[in-house]
Amino acid sequence: MNLQGLWGQYPWLLEVGIFILSTVPVFFLSKTIINPYAKTLCTKHPGIWAIGIEKSKIIYLLPHIAVALINIVFITHVPVLRSIEVIIFPLITAYLSFFITLLLRRIVVLTEHILGSSNYVYASTLHSYSQFASLVIIIVGGTVSLCLLVNVSPFMFLGSLGAAGAVLTLVFKDTILSLMTSIQIALHQLIRKGDYIRIDSCNVEGTVMDISLNFIQVKNPDETVTVLPTHKLFQSPFKNWHNIHVVQTRRIKKAIFIDQESIVLLTPKLIDQYKKNKEIIRYIKNIGDLRTNTELFREYVENVLRANPHINLSKPLIFRAIDPTPHGVPLELCVFTKKFKWVPHEKFTSQILEEIIALVPKFGLKIYQG
Secondary structure, X not given: OOHHHHHHHOOHHHHXXXXXXXXXXXXXXXXXXXHHHHHHHHHHOOOHHHHHHHHHOOHHHHXXXXXXXXXXXXXXXXXXXXXXXXXXXXXXHHHHHHHHHHHHHHHHHHHHHHHHOOOOOOHHHHHHHHHHHHHHHHHHHHHHHHXXXXXXXXXXXXXXXXXXXXXXXXXXHHHHHHHHHHHHHHHHOOOOOOOEEEEHHHOEEEEEEEXXXXXXXXXXXXXXXXEEEHHHHHOOOXXXXXXXXXXXXXXXXXXXXXXXXXXXXXXXXHHHHHHOOHHHHHHOOOHHHOOEHHHHHHHHHHHHHHOOOOEOOOOOOEEEEOOOEOOEEEEEEEEEEOOOOHHHHHHHHHHHHHHHHHHHHHHOOOEOOO
């Protein structure tokens, strides 16, 4: 049997043959030449765009879109293929719509990579927008692909979902709330990746590792990770330590309790005694103007701290007596230090507190110990 007789008996063979001939070469060229060459080009010329293209894998989708477009052209312009157009055309258009959806999704990934590499964009916040855009693209693209496959108008299909709008709102309630929270975070720069935060209502404290559309990952000081819904940030107050690194200063606020019975007025004899102490005279010239040993002690500590190069004198420095308690009279120190990083700050705070405690007996005072 010759080819003409075979096609006469089985006319669909020609249509299948043309379909295969229009598909196989494109895939062959892309797999053996285009994709390897593009990958090599991105490797040899590294940059933001090259890394983004390789990371998003956009190139791998182009053969699928090219094949779908070629087949649509063949089906609509080759008369012998008109007999299978009713069956094949919806499949091809749905196939094309599906891969265009994936292409748009990967373009979003590429855009996130390009903008996230810039110093002017906060990559963590951009990640939330990227996830939301991807969600919209997938929903719309999936709807259009399904409508093309079953040959139904997308507008009619979407219109029929109006009755289910309330149900969808309930299903995606947390996602919508998280999106609104992400927008507020971006607009007001409330939180960034790497910030140290504390949320007392959720018993969460640690460093922000990632901010996504639905969740925030916080690494705790004990190296465990807490996963927190994004919308929880606006349900209760939280503390952020980011500004400490901006102003590069941090507060020390500590109190010691002085035994009330050790607080006395400065007599002429005591004043003469303290004037003979060279260390006290070095920091206090007007001892005669002071009335109690606690006042002398506070004045001395303040002057010693002002001479310390690690104290930020542009901020308030206060060493005061506050309301007495059954445990003694609290002397509260409030001072700002230039050692703002966690470990140096804690060491410096301990050093200051221990030095103050060691100076207490020098002024005839006693620490209250129950």
